[in-house]
Amino acid sequence: MKIEMKNISKAFGTNKVLEGVNFTVQSGEVHALMGENGAGKSTLMNILTRLYGDDGGEIYVDGKQTHFSGPLDAEQHGISFIHQEMNNFLEMSVVDNMFLNKEIKNKFGIMNESKMREQARFYLNKLGTKIDVDKPIGTLSVGRQQMIEIAKSLMTNAKIIIMDEPTAALTENEIAQLFEVVRDLKKQGVGFIYISHRMEEIFEIADKVTVMRDGISINEYSTKDVNMKQLVKDMVGREIGDFYPDRNPHFGKVSLEVQHLSEKGVFNDVNFQVHEGEILAFSGLMGAGRTEIMRSIFGIDPHNEGKILIDGKEVHIHSPQEAIKNQIGFLTENRKDEGLILNDSLRDNIALPSINGFVKHGIIDDKSVNDFTNMLMKRLTVKAQSADVSAGSLSGGNQQKVVLAKWVGSGSRVLILDEPTRGVDVGAKREIYDLMNELTDRHVAIIMISSDLPEVLGMSDKTAVVYEGKITGIVDTKTATQESVMTLATGGSNDGRTN
Amino acid sequence: MEEQTKVAEKGEKSTFNFKKFISKLGPLVALIILIILVTALSPGFIQPSNLLNLLRQVSINAVIAFGMTFVILTGGIDLSVGSILALTGAVTASMLASGTSAIIALLVGFLMGGLLGFLNGVLIAYGKAAPFIATLATMTIFRGATYVFTNGNPITGAKMNNSFLFQFMGRGYLLGIPVPIFIMAIVYLILYVLLHKTTFGRKTYALGGNEQAAYIAGVKTKIVTMWIYTISGLMASLAGIILTSRLSSAQPDAGTSYEMDAIAAVVLGGTSLAGGKGRIFGTLIGALIIGTLNNGMNLLGISSFYQQIVKGIVILIAVLLDRRSSND
Numbered sequence: 001m002k003i004e005m006k007n008i009s010k011a012f013g014t015n016k017v018l019e020g021v022n023f024t025v026q027s028g029e030v031h032a033l034m035g036e037n038g039a040g041k042s043t044l045m046n047i048l049t050r051l052y053g054d055d056g057g058e059i060y061v062d063g064k065q066t067h068f069s070g071p072l073d074a075e076q077h078g079i080s081f082i083h084q085e086m087n088n089f090l091e092m093s094v095v096d097n098m099f100l101n102k103e104i105k106n107k108f109g110i111m112n113e114s115k116m117r118e119q120a121r122f123y124l125n126k127l128g129t130k131i132d133v134d135k136p137i138g139t140l141s142v143g144r145q146q147m148i149e150i151a152k153s154l155m156t157n158a159k160i161i162i163m164d165e166p167t168a169a170l171t172e173n174e175i176a177q178l179f180e181v182v183r184d185l186k187k188q189g190v191g192f193i194y195i196s197h198r199m200e201e202i203f204e205i206a207d208k209v210t211v212m213r214d215g216i217s218i219n220e221y222s223t224k225d226v227n228m229k230q231l232v233k234d235m236v237g238r239e240i241g242d243f244y245p246d247r248n249p250h251f252g253k254v255s256l257e258v259q260h261l262s263e264k265g266v267f268n269d270v271n272f273q274v275h276e277g278e279i280l281a282f283s284g285l286m287g288a289g290r291t292e293i294m295r296s297i298f299g300i301d302p303h304n305e306g307k308i309l310i311d312g313k314e315v316h317i318h319s320p321q322e323a324i325k326n327q328i329g330f331l332t333e334n335r336k337d338e339g340l341i342l343n344d345s346l347r348d349n350i351a352l353p354s355i356n357g358f359v360k361h362g363i364i365d366d367k368s369v370n371d372f373t374n375m376l377m378k379r380l381t382v383k384a385q386s387a388d389v390s391a392g393s394l395s396g397g398n399q400q401k402v403v404l405a406k407w408v409g410s411g412s413r414v415l416i417l418d419e420p421t422r423g424v425d426v427g428a429k430r431e432i433y434d435l436m437n438e439l440t441d442r443h444v445a446i447i448m449i450s451s452d453l454p455e456v457l458g459m460s461d462k463t464a465v466v467y468e469g470k471i472t473g474i475v476d477t478k479t480a481t482q483e484s485v486m487t488l489a490t491g492g493s494n495d496g497r498t499n
Numbered sequence: 500m501e502e503q504t505k506v507a508e509k510g511e512k513s514t515f516n517f518k519k520f521i522s523k524l525g526p527l528v529a530l531i532i533l534i535i536l537v538t539a540l541s542p543g544f545i546q547p548s549n550l551l552n553l554l555r556q557v558s559i560n561a562v563i564a565f566g567m568t569f570v571i572l573t574g575g576i577d578l579s580v581g582s583i584l585a586l587t588g589a590v591t592a593s594m595l596a597s598g599t600s601a602i603i604a605l606l607v608g609f610l611m612g613g614l615l616g617f618l619n620g621v622l623i624a625y626g627k628a629a630p631f632i633a634t635l636a637t638m639t640i641f642r643g644a645t646y647v648f649t650n651g652n653p654i655t656g657a658k659m660n661n662s663f664l665f666q667f668m669g670r671g672y673l674l675g676i677p678v679p680i681f682i683m684a685i686v687y688l689i690l691y692v693l694l695h696k697t698t699f700g701r702k703t704y705a706l707g708g709n710e711q712a713a714y715i716a717g718v719k720t721k722i723v724t725m726w727i728y729t730i731s732g733l734m735a736s737l738a739g740i741i742l743t744s745r746l747s748s749a750q751p752d753a754g755t756s757y758e759m760d761a762i763a764a765v766v767l768g769g770t771s772l773a774g775g776k777g778r779i780f781g782t783l784i785g786a787l788i789i790g791t792l793n794n795g796m797n798l799l800g801i802s803s804f805y806q807q808i809v810k811g812i813v814i815l816i817a818v819l820l821d822r823r824s825s826n827d
Contacts, residue, residue, distance in 0.1 A: 364697060
C-alpha cells in the first residue's frame with residue numbers, strides 16, 4: 001500500500017497551518033516526520049485520517065485519488081492513528097478498551113466476552129507481550145498501553161500505522177521493545193509514519209525522514225544520506241547557534257537549597273542548590289520525578305523528609321500561599337489546567353497571586369491593578385488587544401508570557417519553570433529565553449524543567465539529571481553533551497559504564 | 500505571523516462584545532419585555548401598590564439567590580437553603596415565643612444559618628464531597644431536624660407579636676415601602692461590593708474558573724469555599740427570619756423547593772452552572788423575572804398548575820438562548 005499526500009493546505013481562521021505539503025509513505029517502511037511544535041505534523045496526520053477537513057490538496061492510495069469520509073473510513077482503508085494522548089478509559093479493562101465500539105455481539109446485542117478476550121490475547125501475543133486483559137488499563141504502564149494501542153491497530157487490519165511521539169513517556173527498555181515490534185511488523189509489510197523530535201530514534205528506526213517547518217515540508221531524505229546537523233537546520237530554519245541567546249550569568253549567593261528531600265515512592269534524597277542569577281536545568285525522562293520534586297517544593301504535594309532553605313534559612317512550605325510568601329513562583333507544565341483561568345481576563349490572571357496587595361480599606365484599587373498589569377504585559381511583551389481579553393483567546397506563547405507575568409508580578413526571586421516552551425512557536429520561544437536572561441540579570445534564580453535537550457544545553461548554567469526519583473548527577477552545562485545527559489537520564493553513569 | 504495573530508485576536512474581540520451584550524443585558528431586556536407584556540394584558544400590574552407587592556414577594560427568593568450566586572460561581576450548588584430557612588425560622592420563632600428578646604432571637608437564628616452553611620462548606624472543602632450530594636444530604640437532615648424540633652407543628656404565640664423589631668422585619672414599612680425590600684437592597688449592595696470590589700470576590704471567580712490554577716496562584720481555596728457556603732447559609736436564615744415575621748409563625752415545611760427558585764433566578768440571570776462566569780446583577784434580574792411571571796399570571800387569573808408549566812418553559816428558553824450565545 002502506498003499513500004501520497006499532495007499539496008495539502010489547511011488554515012484555522014486566518015492562521016495558515018499547512019501550505020502545499022507533500023508526503024508519501026508505503027508498506028514496509030518507517031517514514032519519520034520531524035519538526036518543531038506547531039510545525040504542522042499532527043495537523044497533517046489529522047487530515048490524512050480525516051479528523052479535520054483540508055482546504056486543498058489530494059490524497060492518493062495506491063495511485064488512485066481517494067477521499068476518506070471520516071476517521072472510521074480511513075481506519076477501514078487500513079490507516080490507523082495512535083495518538084500521543086491515548087484516551088483510554090482507565091477504569092475499564094484492557095479487553096473492554098480494545099473492543100470499545102467494536103464489541104463482538106450476537107444478534108440479541110449480547111456481547112461475546114470470551115471471544116473478545118481470546119482475540120485480544122491473540123493480537124497481544126503477536127507482539128510478544130503478555131498482558132492480563134482483564135486488568136483495568138490504568139494500572140498498566142504507558143509502555144504497555146502503547147503495545148495495546150498497536151494491538152488495536154492490528155485488529156483493524158492496519159497497513160499504515162501513524163505513531164505520534166510514541167516514546168515520549170517510555171523507559172529505555174520499553175523503547176527497545178517497541179522498536180523490536182516496529183521492525184517485526186515492518187517485515188510483515190506494515191508501514192509506519194513516525195512522528196518524533198528525538199534525533200537518536202530517527203536514525204535508529206526510520207528509513208526516510210521528512211522535516212516540516214511552519215506548515216511546509218522542507219525536505220525528504222533517506223535516513224542514511226543525512227546527518228543530525230542538517231535535520232536540525234531544516235527544523236529550526238537556522239543554525240542552532242543563534243537559536244538560544246547568549247548567557248552571561250553573574251551568580252550571587254545561594255537562593256534556594258534543598259537537602260535530602262524525599263517522598264516515599266516518588267523521589268528520594270534530592271539535594272541541590274540554585275544561586276541568584278543562575279539557571280539550573282532539570283533534565284530526565286518523563287515520569288522520572290522532576291515535576292513531582294518541584295510540586296513538593298512549591299507546597300502542592302507533600303514530602304516526608306528533608307529541608308528547604310531560602311537564603312540559607314530553613315522554611316516550611318505546606319501550601320502554594322506559603323511558597324508565594326517565600327517569593328517562589330511556579331510556571332506549571334500544563335498551563336491550561338493549572339496555570340491560567342482561561343475564561344478570565346489577562347488582568348485577573350496576572351493579578352491573582354498579588355491581589356491581596358492591592359486592597360485599600362477592604363476594596364480592590366482597580367487603578368493600581370490596571371497599572372500593575374499593563375506594566376507587566378509591556379515588560380513581558382504580551383501581545384494582546386488589551387488586558388480585558390480572556391486568557392484562552394491568546395496563542396500558546398502569549399499565554400505562557402501571561403503566566404510568567406503573574407509570577408514576576410508576585411515578586412518571585414526563585415522561579416520554577418516546568419517545560420516553559422512546550423507548545424510555544426519558535427519565535428515566542430526565543431522571546432521566552434530572552435526573558436529568562438533578563439530575569440537572571442535581575443538576580444532571580446531559575447529552575448527550568450525541560451525534556452528538550454538542546455534547550456537544556458542552550459539555556460542553562462548547570463543541569464541536574466533525574467532518573468527514577470533520584471538526582472543521578474549535576475553537571476556544568478558548558479561541559480555537558482546530549483549524550484552525557486541522556487546517559488544519566490537513563491540510569492547510566494558518566495564513568496564509561498553506559499547502560 | 501505576528502500580524503496574523505493580532506488580526507485573529509481583533510476578530511475575537513468584536514464577536515466577544517456581542518456575546519458580552521447578550522450575557523450582560525439579555526436578562527434585563529427579557530425583563531423589560533415581560534413587564535410591557537404583562538402591563539398590556541393587565542394594566543393593574545404597573546400600579547405602584549402592585550409593584551411594591553411584587554418586590555416584597557421577590558425579596559425572599561432574591562436574598563437566597565444572592566447567596567446562591569456565590570455558590571454557583573464556584574461551580575457548586577446549595578440544595579439545603581430551603582431547609583436552613585425552615586430550621587432557623589423555627590428556632591427564632593420558638594425563642595421569641597418563649598419570651599427571649601428579639602435582638603438575641605434574631606441574631607441566634609441568623610448566625611445559626613451561617614453555622615449550618617459553614618458545615619456544608621466543611622463537608623465540601625475538607626470532606627471533598629460533591630456539593631450536590633453534600634447539600635442534598637444536609638437538606639434532608641436539616642428538614643428532619645426542623646420536624647423533630649417543631650414536632651411537626653407550626654410555631655406561633657402571642658409573645659412573638661410583642662416584639663416590634665421582629666414584626667418590622669417582615670411586615671414593617673419605612674417611608675411607605677415594605678421593609679423586606681430594604682433588606683433585599685442592603686444585602687444586594689453588600690454582596691455586590693463583596694463580589695465585584697474585594698479580593699474575596701476575585702477569588703470566588705478564580706475558584707470557579709479553574710480551582711487548581713487558583714490554588715497554585717496562592718488562593719486558599721478551601722477557606723474561600725467554606726466562607727461561600729457560610730454566606731449562602733446566612734442568606735437562607737435571613738430569608739427565614741423575613742418569612743417567619745411575615746407569617747407571624749414558623750411552618751415546619753417552610754421553604755420547601757425554595758432552592759429551585761433561587762437556582763432558577765441565578766441561571767436566568769446568566770450565571771453559568773459550570774462556574775466562573777456571571778454577575779449578581781443578573782441574579783437580581785432573574786429573581787425579578789420569576790416574580791413578575793408569578794405576579795402577572797396571578798393578576799391574569801391563570802391557574803397555579805399552568806403557572807408552573809410557564810415558569811419551566813421560560814427557564815428552558817433562557818438556558819437555550821444562553822447556550823446559543825456562548826456557542827457563537
